[in-house]
Amino acid sequence: xxxxxxxxxxxxxxxxxxxxxxxxxxxxxxxxxxNKLQKLQNGEMPFFESGLIDLLRxxxxxxxxxxxxxxxxxxxDFIFICVGTPSLEDGSTDxxxxxxxxxEIVSFDYPDDTFVVLKSTCPPGTTNRLKEFFIEKGKNxxxxxxxEFLKQGNALEDALRPERIVIGVEDVRASEALQNLFRPFxxxxxxxxxxxxxxxxxxxxxxxxxxxxxxxxxxEVANICERLGANVEDLRKAVGLDSRIGVKYxxxxxxxxxxxxxxxxxxxxxxxxxxxxxxxxxxxxNEVNAYQRIVIAKKVLNYYNQQVEGxxxxxxxxxxxxxxxxxxxxxxxxxxxxxxxxxxxxxAFDPEAMEKFKASFPDLADHVEFCxxxxxxxxxxxxxxxxxxxxxxxxxxxxRLKEALADKLIFDGRNILDPVVLKAHGLRYVGIGINNLGLx
Ligand SMILES: NC(=O)c1ccc[n+]([C@@H]2O[C@H](COP(=O)([O-])OP(=O)(O)OC[C@H]3O[C@@H](n4cnc5c(N)ncnc54)[C@H](O)[C@@H]3O)[C@@H](O)[C@H]2O)c1
Numbered sequence: 001x002x003x004x005x006x007x008x009x010x011x012x013x014x015x016x017x018x019x020x021x022x023x024x025x026x027x028x029x030x031x032x033x034x035n036k037l038q039k040l041q042n043g044e045m046p047f048f049e050s051g052l053i054d055l056l057r058x059x060x061x062x063x064x065x066x067x068x069x070x071x072x073x074x075x076x077d078f079i080f081i082c083v084g085t086p087s088l089e090d091g092s093t094d095x096x097x098x099x100x101x102x103x104e105i106v107s108f109d110y111p112d113d114t115f116v117v118l119k120s121t122c123p124p125g126t127t128n129r130l131k132e133f134f135i136e137k138g139k140n141x142x143x144x145x146x147x148e149f150l151k152q153g154n155a156l157e158d159a160l161r162p163e164r165i166v167i168g169v170e171d172v173r174a175s176e177a178l179q180n181l182f183r184p185f186x187x188x189x190x191x192x193x194x195x196x197x198x199x200x201x202x203x204x205x206x207x208x209x210x211x212x213x214x215x216x217x218x219x220e221v222a223n224i225c226e227r228l229g230a231n232v233e234d235l236r237k238a239v240g241l242d243s244r245i246g247v248k249y250x251x252x253x254x255x256x257x258x259x260x261x262x263x264x265x266x267x268x269x270x271x272x273x274x275x276x277x278x279x280x281x282x283x284x285x286n287e288v289n290a291y292q293r294i295v296i297a298k299k300v301l302n303y304y305n306q307q308v309e310g311x312x313x314x315x316x317x318x319x320x321x322x323x324x325x326x327x328x329x330x331x332x333x334x335x336x337x338x339x340x341x342x343x344x345x346x347x348a349f350d351p352e353a354m355e356k357f358k359a360s361f362p363d364l365a366d367h368v369e370f371c372x373x374x375x376x377x378x379x380x381x382x383x384x385x386x387x388x389x390x391x392x393x394x395x396x397x398x399x400r401l402k403e404a405l406a407d408k409l410i411f412d413g414r415n416i417l418d419p420v421v422l423k424a425h426g427l428r429y430v431g432i433g434i435n436n437l438g439l440x
Contacts, residue, residue, distance in 0.1 A: 002077040007101045013082030019159040021059035023184045040067040048325040048352040051156045071108045078115045085120045091266035106137045116141045123271040127197035142174035145197045147204035153323020165192045168200025208264040216288040222252035222433025232433025252432045254413030255293030257320035257329035293331040296413045297338035309343030314381040317388025319353035327356045332387035340367040349377040378404035389414040398425040
């Protein structure tokens, strides 16, 4: 049992805190957002992540989890920094929240034998700078970097049974302490990999950029399939079954979003440039995604000959992916923005993300009505636009769809519906890299 303080109760901090609490460690969570803090203290989730609420409530009851807006416990073994590190305009990373925590750690005067672990995704060199900052302030903490690989929508499973744990350290004491702390999570034999802090920091960017590239690659393939009349769904299976390539994370769609891929690709480009290297594939990945995230808007505009003034569209899915209420860099936003500029309006439904979408994108307030279920969203609309692959959208009532949609038309940004079945029900279908009705 080790005593732990986690700074930041966002997707990463809260999942980390719940996972450590569940393996028997008392965890104090420091959160600065007072609304979020109050919810957590009352055992309520400030965001949606499947299964997390049960652990949250259980460990408030067991006493392993406590929430505060200033640190209270001084004699803790580990401090985890899990605050946000968003992008700045030029693609560099805003580390102000990390430095604010560093200041608080110094002013709270944690003892010198406390381990400080940076979990926020930060450009290579940040952990070393943090160590230097503490030394300047007369503190001799061991400072480590521990990248987080959780996937929103599956975060709890990823935290409790990670495929690998990476520890970036510069001293043996921290390496041993962290390996001991993480051992309960790798009883299944998955590895704990230790390396330098700079390498561990880079691991996170390389992993995310590679995944973003894989998505962008198959999106490029989908776009060329449309022009040649090929079917990307048949193609991706045939290509992915080569074990060197693999079928996972190889699905075409209307681009990637979320709080990580866009900002981490931008940061990789930025810190590579600063070190004198142009990371060309990352630059291209960014460009490909900027095109792809408005591909639904382009197809709609082409179908209606650029005339969507007065047209109304049903929208299924606002979250950047299924399983989360996170709308950061939601691709739905980018397409709706393009279409709203041309006079279109929307009736939208998402099972979890409507409140966040409304709060995050007030510029769309006059164009979007939010509906209480997916069928209500269809009422009085011309066509349906699908942006998120929630299960609830995968097997819809096609009779209701046909009755409600004036133009009997579906634009499926995630290729979750079957064009053959839709056709049999008198519905026309536009997917990504398949059945594009001649629309590019
Ligand atoms: N979300 C993911 O799927 C994911 C996955 C892997 C890594 N990451 C990385 O983890 C980090 C956190 O991401 P997130 O999605 O959890 O962010 P988030 O924005 O959801 O949460 C950050 C939290 O930190 C709080 N905070 C800010 N300053 C604080 C301070 N001084 N003291 C205490 N709390 C403070 C904020 O109020 C917020 O609740 C980022 O660097 C991100 O890139 C995120």
